[in-house]
Amino acid sequence: MVTSGSPPGESGQDALLLDRWEGCTSAELRSIWGVPAVYLFAAVGSTNDIARRLGEQGAATGTLVLAEEQRAGRGRGGKSWSSPRGLGLWLSLIHRPPTGAWIGQLPLRIAIGTAAALDHWCEPKPVGVKWPNDLILDGKKVGGILCEGTWEKGELRHMVIGIGLNLLQGRDDFPPQIRERATSLRAATGQPISRFDVATELLDRLQPVLRAQSSEALPADLAGRDVLRGREVQIRGAEDARTIATGVAAGVAPDGALVLTTREGAVEVRSGTVHIVGGIG
């Protein structure tokens, strides 16, 4: 059931409220998932944009925005994220971690937590993480994380954690330009997938991640998930795609930076786009 109206956080015709998702009302989902509020939408521009506005209006930490479809789903740097109706998990969470340099680790920590949630359907093979925020299965992208913070007066006011997981798509459900680079959990595993089960597992796994403190080391299972390790990679600028550095990925530094072995020695990478030479991405 879809009702139009004036959904919280988004004006205009783009956002349509949803009464139930996978048979559950938002109140039921709130109770099952142990979050303060769940906003359900049939279609939105971007769940991150709605969550951000809710955050600005003072919505509680942990508030969840979930949509059946994103019409303008976003990846990093304004790239679009294909989010077709009913075929994935498109959600955003409001988070307010204590301000500190360590919050730069959060995209990576959330990617590792999300990968751990998906392991349930992929065992014994661990779901891969492509530093710092892409999820990889069979060498293809199965999900991504987009974390966006809003700062005022030197303090983080709130952060929106956007998670997009491809769950049920077949090959032809992906736009042609990403068809060879994207996959879904169902396509990769050949198993029936329940979106409700994936969401429940994901939110369960993310609870400790979101409670993590700055002093906690990055999860040890990262090494086994790191799809870049040992591969030759290029780091390119986000704006003009010029190559900033080339080298062999050698793991992740304690602060979350990607370590690259180059001809000039080891360098730590904290921005830019990672391309595997002769591979995905």
Add this chain to the structure above:
Amino acid sequence: MGEHPNERHQIVDLDFLRGLIAAIDDSGIDSLEISRGGTRIRVAKTPPQAPGGNAGAGAGQSGAPMYAHVTPAPAASTAAATEPASAAAPTAASNLVDVTSPMVGTFYRAPAPEAPPYVEVGSKVVKGQTLCILEAMKLMNELEAEVEGVVREICIESAEPVEYGQVLFRIEPEE
């Protein structure tokens, strides 16, 4: 950094500056910023007294005052400030308010490579308006204006690394 004040006068060619001012005066543009020999020169007409007025109406007014602001261009790699300024602090020599980086990261003037910048020199900003994005390991952070006013300086190029406490913008506050 560490530049002797006299050296600035040697760098700036007065004839060049006069020519620049005359060029702005005769033109319809409000401000111009150029980098030359490591020195950044910005020449701007003072903001209109009545914001929102017709831009063409000022042409007949007598001698619109001008001012020139000269600052050394920031070094390519500024050392991390050991004692970072607060997020918004009035600068000593003027009423401009510094907007500093609350983190180590990469500075972006626009949300996407092909998108227009959030603000330009001369842009009027309101409190809470997004000024830029700072990326820290794919955490995309939007920095909001804390004062209402006019952006007078953008102190760093897009896609450049920034340090904690580094000045990113200077804003002239409006009462």
